[in-house]
Amino acid sequence: MLPPVDYSRRLFAGYARGRALTERTAAVWRAAFTRHAPPERPLTVLDLGCGVGRFTPLLAELFGGPVYGVEPADRMRAVAETDNAHPAVTYLAGDAGAVPLGADTCDLALLFLVFHHVPDRAAATAELARVLRPGGRVLLQSSFSGRLEERTWFRYFPRAREVEDAMFPTYEEVVAVFTAAGFALDGVDRVECEVAQSLAAYADKLRHRAVPTFEYLDEDEIRAGFAALDADVARAGDTGPVREPADLLVLRLA
Numbered sequence: 347m348l349p350p351v352d353y354s355r356r357l358f359a360g361y362a363r364g365r366a367l368t369e370r371t372a373a374v375w376r377a378a379f380t381r382h383a384p385p386e387r388p389l390t391v392l393d394l395g396c397g398v399g400r401f402t403p404l405l406a407e408l409f410g411g412p413v414y415g416v417e418p419a420d421r422m423r424a425v426a427e428t429d430n431a432h433p434a435v436t437y438l439a440g441d442a443g444a445v446p447l448g449a450d451t452c453d454l455a456l457l458f459l460v461f462h463h464v465p466d467r468a469a470a471t472a473e474l475a476r477v478l479r480p481g482g483r484v485l486l487q488s489s490f491s492g493r494l495e496e497r498t499w500f501r502y503f504p505r506a507r508e509v510e511d512a513m514f515p516t517y518e519e520v521v522a523v524f525t526a527a528g529f530a531l532d533g534v535d536r537v538e539c540e541v542a543q544s545l546a547a548y549a550d551k552l553r554h555r556a557v558p559t560f561e562y563l564d565e566d567e568i569r570a571g572f573a574a575l576d577a578d579v580a581r582a583g584d585t586g587p588v589r590e591p592a593d594l595l596v597l598r599l600a
């Protein structure tokens with residue numbers, strides 16, 4: 347595992363803009379979360395590692411119950427509380443190894459690009475098993491070492507692929523640690539997302555450096571990557587949307 351990234355040092359400032367969801371992508375994730383959640387309504391939801399809360403109000407609107415956004419980075423959580431407040435949402439300090447909720451309190455947990463940051467994954471899955479009710483689901487969005495999705499930005503920042511291959515756990519490691527905690531894998535949903543409405547918009551989003559992989563690249567290669575990307579934007583004009591795949595694991599507590 348690579349050294350941890352401090353989201354309260356720099357990433358919090360541009361994260362919301364750099365990771366903003368297009369309307370189409372928000373709709374795609376609403377549909378994915380809905381088809382894999384327990385059918386009852388309302389649902390109590392844990393958004394673990396909620397960051398700036400980009401999904402947290404959406405979960406409250408989808409499932410009609412209280413949502414708890416748990417985030418360890420104080421400055422990320424402060425942005426969530428300011429920019430993504432919702433009457434059904436409570437933001438809490440905490441992390442995957444110590445979720446500040448009682449046992450059997452939640453029906454659904456979302457971990458969106460979170461699990462690779464967790465240092466003690468066995469402790470995290472035990473905590474999820476504790477706070478979820480029997481039959482509760484975990485929706486885990488992640489990349490996986492050895493089977494990374496094709497990312498447009500890898501063409502411009504080639505060492506990012508190497509960094510992310512070291513950053514993310516393998517698919518087998520993730521399934522094994524959840525299985526050991528009493529979860530069963532219901533399946534993997536490959537979700538196609540519109541990352542940006544054009545290559546130019548994609549470049550603008552990347553400039554916020556909201557992808558933590560940038561923290562492991564040096565400034566020279568970052569400058570060179572953006573120069574190459576800008577040259578392609580100038581040549582290509584309006585290229586249409588940039589789309590990339592994302593894997594959503596669906597896990598059920600026995």
